[in-house]
Amino acid sequence: METIKIPGVPVNASRIGLGTWAIGGWMWGGTEESEAISTIHAAFDKGINLIDTAPVYGFGRSEELVGKALAGGRREGAIIATKVGLDWGSGKILRNSSPARLRSELEDSLRRLKTDVIDIYQVHWPDETAAFEETAKSLEAFRREGKIRVIGLSNFSPEQMGRFRKSATLATIQPPYNLFEREIEKDVLPYAEKHGLVVLAYGALCRGLLSGKITAKIEFKGDDLRKVDPKFQQPRLGHYLEAAVLLDSFARKRYGKSVLALAVRWLLDRGKIIALWGARRPEQVAPLNEAMGWKLDADAMREIDQILSETIKDEVGPEFMAPPPSTRVLQTNGESS
Numbered sequence: 516m517e518t519i520k521i522p523g524v525p526v527n528a529s530r531i532g533l534g535t536w537a538i539g540g541w542m543w544g545g546t547e548e549s550e551a552i553s554t555i556h557a558a559f560d561k562g563i564n565l566i567d568t569a570p571v572y573g574f575g576r577s578e579e580l581v582g583k584a585l586a587g588g589r590r591e592g593a594i595i596a597t598k599v600g601l602d603w604g605s606g607k608i609l610r611n612s613s614p615a616r617l618r619s620e621l622e623d624s625l626r627r628l629k630t631d632v633i634d635i636y637q638v639h640w641p642d643e644t645a646a647f648e649e650t651a652k653s654l655e656a657f658r659r660e661g662k663i664r665v666i667g668l669s670n671f672s673p674e675q676m677g678r679f680r681k682s683a684t685l686a687t688i689q690p691p692y693n694l695f696e697r698e699i700e701k702d703v704l705p706y707a708e709k710h711g712l713v714v715l716a717y718g719a720l721c722r723g724l725l726s727g728k729i730t731a732k733i734e735f736k737g738d739d740l741r742k743v744d745p746k747f748q749q750p751r752l753g754h755y756l757e758a759a760v761l762l763d764s765f766a767r768k769r770y771g772k773s774v775l776a777l778a779v780r781w782l783l784d785r786g787k788i789i790a791l792w793g794a795r796r797p798e799q800v801a802p803l804n805e806a807m808g809w810k811l812d813a814d815a816m817r818e819i820d821q822i823l824s825e826t827i828k829d830e831v832g833p834e835f836m837a838p839p840p841s842t843r844v845l846q847t848n849g850e851s852s
């Protein structure tokens with residue numbers, strides 16, 4: 516397993532991190548506890564040591580399962596990345612980075628994760644009704660108390676990160692990034708490079724589209740988000756699947772690898788990046804090592820771009836996932852109500 520240093524985290528991080536949104540069940544058509552725990556164990560047995568979760572994933576369920584899976588000897592050496600700042604109390608998912616919400620979520624996450632320190636604590640979505648300066652100061656206070664090790668931001672623009680960084684040291688960012696979702700190349704990725712931030716790229720497999728297993732006939736169960744994901748609707752789905760097939764034959768011919776390994780390798784070769792690979796069944800992490808120990812050259816990067824430009828006719832990003840902005844009001848004293 517290749518590793519990368521995140522300043523402030525005592526152990527080096529694996530360049531593939533396990534994403535546990537699906538393990539929480541919510542928006543993925545449910546999950547099963549023993550499979551979820553076996554998946555986490557299988558990922559760690561294959562050399563992963565970074566695990567990404569969030570309170571909102573299954574409304575505490577994903578964090579609880581991570582806590583359970585790591586209890587009994589696996590916590591040491593593991594890097595837990597979780598998030599803060601989404602509120603589901605009203606029945607809707609709302610952004611809420613008020614100081615009181617940050618504090619209560621921190622204590623809940625520590626309890627569910629069965630740990631006394633969170634390695635990477637990330638604001639999940641920017642909440643413009645909370646003053647970023649206050650949010651940054653709250654997180655710095657958690658760090659001084661020893662309850663978190665480093666601070667991360669997810670889904671923030673460079674301008675928003677700039678405002679936040681005036682009052683806190685930022686170590687990592689977590690934007691969407693994969694072969695089919697490259698919006699961050701315009702501004703977020705250059706910003707990360709300039710400021711030495713490690714990127715935890717989410718949706719490494721584009722919600723399975725880059726796994727090589729999805730066909731036009733696939734049906735999703737229950738509340739699975741792919742029922743409404745614009746990429747999974749025709750005629751777009753056909754374009755993305757055609758791209759996946761062509762990328763697969765390119766990867767096999769050139770490197771003897773699958774499209775899944777190509778998708779992860781491509782991410783790792785784009786910068787100081789950790790690929791967050793979402794999985795909920797142990798067999799899904801079996802091909803993990805196929806992405807390790809090789810590199811894409813400039814020529815391959817160009818051929819990949821060529822395949823993408825010839826197949827993806829009506830590009831769309833992951834914007835459908837964004838929770839609505841908060842309706843709380845920012846008062847002049849920086850508090851929100």
Ligand SMILES: NC(=O)c1ccc[n+]([C@@H]2O[C@H](COP(=O)([O-])OP(=O)(O)OC[C@H]3O[C@@H](n4cnc5c(N)ncnc54)[C@H](OP(=O)(O)O)[C@@H]3O)[C@@H](O)[C@H]2O)c1
Nearest residue numbers: 534535536669717718719720721722723726791792793799
């Ligand atoms: N910060 C944010 O706002 C944000 C947003 C999204 C995600 N994330 C993080 O990023 C992580 C990864 O993103 P993601 O979970 O959305 O999606 P992803 O990694 O792009 O795709 C995960 C899905 O791909 C399928 N898959 C995985 N391995 C496979 C294999 N070997 N063969 C076939 N299919 C396979 C599985 O779908 P099935 O189980 O249905 O087969 C799995 O649930 C999340 O878990 C979360 O930690 C963060």
